[in-house]
Amino acid sequence: MSGFDLGVIIRSLPLLLEGMGVSLLLTVLAIAGGLSLGAVLAVLRLSRLRAVRTFAATYVVLFRSLPLLLLIFWFYFLIPLFLGHPIAGFDAALIAFVLFEAAFFCEIIRSGIQSVRQGQIMAGLATGLPYGAVMRAIVLPQAFRNMVPVLLLQCINLFKSTSLVYVVGVRDFLTAAEIVGTRDHQLTELYVFAALVYFTLCFGGARLVKRLERRYAL
């Protein structure tokens, strides 16, 4: 190894970009799926029916207690045995991410809704607004402001976690960097570069969150 060679990064930029594309696609799909499922779970957790509440709570406890990596293994190695056909690495990872992140998104959304004072609901109801309108016009806008910073931070964490797909052979950004580094015997350059890229994106994201937080503070 002779010095720090930036050339390799420039030469392999297409491959690295393709990897970043996979990472971002997985992040966006996992957020979309996780948020949707999480919102449904949050509504279930706030249900008046005990059985429904218990179901959602059990889901959350279960999926928060399992390592994400184990879930990815499950959907890549175990579930295909029951199905009788393989699941592509990307798909297996996506399913695992959605199920896993939904548990966290559920809790963020639930605590956001519960952070709105009961008196606000009473005040809305007292003016004659039906419960649905109280939720839409009074509770959810406040809940959303309260939960946006935490939601965004969770999304940033999710983005970092996508590097786990390495284990099921999906060529995400980190995997691409690793492949290039091994191939050209320049792992140092590639690992440093990968760290810089993750840092820049995540730190930039976190800064953005801070600014949003200040702007929308109630």
Add this chain to the structure above:
Amino acid sequence: MIAIEHVSKWFGEFQVLKDCSTSVAKGEVVVVCGPSGSGKSTLIKCVNGLERIDRGEITVDGVSVASPKTSLPKLRARIGMVFQNFELYPHMTAAENIMLAPLKVLRRSKETARTRALELLERVGLSDFADRYPANLSGGQQQRVAIARALAMDPIAMLFDEPTSALDPEMINEVLDVMTSLAQDGMTMMVVTHEMGFASKVAHRVVFMDQGAIQEDSPRDVFFDRPTSDRAQLFLSKILRH
């Protein structure tokens, strides 16, 4: 206008309301007072169905509050309510707070609702504050906006649940003044409060509650001059000593 008949309510094992009966006639101002935890706030929240009653009956303008056939949103739209902690919507301006229910419930146009909101803000002395957010208003100003918000639905009666208890002393009078002028305009009012000065000037009748039961329900002068129950005498002697 408001009739409360033999109302009882339990929170679990604890009976918060014990066979309460009273009424508020049209144009009448009734003050409900009593020590903390006596059930006053619970009783007033039963009047518009924010709390459910377990026994007895409450009717407002002939409509039974507890009947399953009653549409509570429709009933509540006709009764204004003001809360101890103001409960303005923090993400809306003063005017938007006032306009929300007229827009959504009465389906008024934006212009009509805004014009009416500005009128009401003027009435409570806050013409210049229409576009301020609650965070930029003092407690007294917030409570006056909350009164305007309740008035925007043209209510047939107003409920006040300790409207001045969360206020700094120097802001209490600006809220009481607005309430006094409402009373003078003939508004039907049920007011839970510790403000005995307001009661002695504005109320037609005073209801005294203790431990979930109505101990005394008398015309104002009778209540202040010669209360019949021992508990009310004790309460008054403590409150009026200063």
